[in-house]
Amino acid sequence: MAGIWGRRKREQEELAAHDADLARRAEQALVQTDERIRSTSDELDFAEAELGASLTADLRLALAAVRTHMREAFQLHQLNHDEIPDTPEELRTRNARIAQLCDWAQDLLDEKTSVLAESVAKVRRAPEVIAQVRADAAALSARIPQTGDAVARLSARYAPSAMSQIAASAAEAEQLIAFATHGADVSERRRAAKQNEEANLALETATEATRRASALLDAVEDFEIEALRAESTLAEVVADSRGDLIAARTAPQTPAVAAAVTALQEALEALSPAGSPGDPFAELSQLRAANTALDEAIATARYRAENPLPSIPQVQHAIDDADRQLGVARGLIAGHRGWIGADARTRLAEAERLRVDLADLLPAEETREEALAAARRVAHLASEALQLAQRDIDSSRPQDDGWGGGGGWGGGRRGGGGNDIASGILGGLVIGSLLDGMFD
Incomplete structure (x- = not known):
């Protein structure tokens, strides 16, 4: 007993001690949050x-929300120190709520003031940013003539369809550089x-x-590199395509293969002649x-040659x-609904669901194999449903209780299936009539 009392103490x-520490932390948090x-x-x-x-x-909205919730915290603190006695549980609950409200308020103010600090820093750096905008605008303006020359040179090499993405760069x-310079001036005046x-x-x-102006000028330089890369890739694809046309001669000659061969030949013939402006991106x-x-098309034809498509009659x-088989299973289950379990019904329902999509x-041709499967x-x-239904019917039939056996009153052999049921019914009628006669 001494050990139990000692442990409880x-x-x-x-x-x-925990409650006292919680009360101290709640008071400190209340003061710190109010100062915050x-x-x-x-x-x-x-x-x-x-x-x-x-x-x-x-930040203004966050500050208003914090003030609203902190009124609750101060009210709880007041309840802790009024003249009405409080239980330890009440004090513990209030102090925990005070600490929670203060933590929430501090976190919210931290989040909003950090965002505001970034905006303030940006504003204070405004003179530096304005100077940087003007310097960038001057540097970009110096690139304009070079960019114009590059566009003119590339226009002689590539078709207008290819140049459309950089022609007006x-x-x-x-225009963007002029707008940036004007914006810097407006910002300074405001x-x-x-x-x-x-x-x-x-x-x-x-x-x-x-x-954006820098991105436009960079795009002209990038275009030349990407166009050269597209031309190189186009040459590789041309060689590969010609090899595919040769290989197509030995492939099964299906309509799809013939159409694909024609389309590839037309694409090769549509390529720009050497030395003339072309669009390597579109042609590729x-x-x-x-x-x-x-x-x-060739892969499909070869697969179909190895795996013939089933005929519609098949x-x-x-x-x-x-x-x-569905009809047989459906008829058996419908005729013995009270005896059929969930397994047979599930097989039948799944078979009927799949049957709906077969037509x-x-x-x-693309789905004929799927239809056969x-x-x-x-x-x-349906076959499984039939077997399971027959099993359920057999297990639900009345078992031989001796009345219809060879040594019983009937003196004959019991049959199977429906004869067992009929015999049981007839036997019940005979016995019932005898008993009725005994008590008349």
Whole structure:
């Protein structure tokens, strides 16, 4: 007993120490969070003056939500120190809630102030960013003549369809550079007029304009490299396609193979002559598609030669056989519904479900093999349903109880199947009439 009481005392002391620590942490969290709200409110005022109302709206809403929830925390703390006595459980619950609310408030303010700090840093770096925008615009402007010369040189080598993606790059980049320079000027003027929100927007658009202008000029340089790579790949695909045309002569001559051969020959003939402007990107795509189509047609023809397609009469015969077995199974189960278990019913239901789709699978060559396999599956399931149903019927029939045996009153041999049932019914009628006569 002393050990039990000692253990309980230790547990009570540990719980009391835990409650005291929780109360201290709740009070500290309450003070720290209240101070955080006050300091964040001051930060918000400075940020609004520097950034404007729209960029600080998230922090303002978060601060309002925190103040609302902290009123609950202060109310709980007041309940802990009023004149009404509280149980340890009540104090523990309130202090835990206070700590939870304070943690939530601190986390929310951390998240929103970190985002705001990035915006403030960006605004304070505005003079530096404006200078960078102007420097980038000057550097990009110096690339415009070189880009124009590159476009003119490439236009003599490639067709207009290939050049469409970069033909206007120099002009578009020049417009974006002018827009970026103008945006930097607007941002500077708005900042001087204390219109910080508009200044930030103008600076962001100017920065984006220089990024897009740089991408346009880079695309011209990348185009030349990609075009040369496409030409090299096109030469390889041409050689491969000619080899495929030779190989197609020994493949099974099906209509699909003949059509694919014709399409590939037309794609080869449509290639731009050597020395004339062409579109290596489009020609490569068209030739590769025709080459792939021929490969697939040959593979299909060879597979079909090794695996002949079943004829429609063959598939229809399998469907008819499945229907016959379905009919037998369906009739047996319908005639003995009270005796049939779940296994037989499940096989029959699955067979009927598969049978519904057979008519749609039969005509098309692509699905004829699937139709044959499905028909055989239906027949197999129907056969299983029939066997399971017969098993259920046999197990549900009345067993021989001696009345109809060779030594019983009937004196004859009991038959099987329905005769057993009929004999049982007739025997019951005879016995019933005898008993009725005895008690008349």
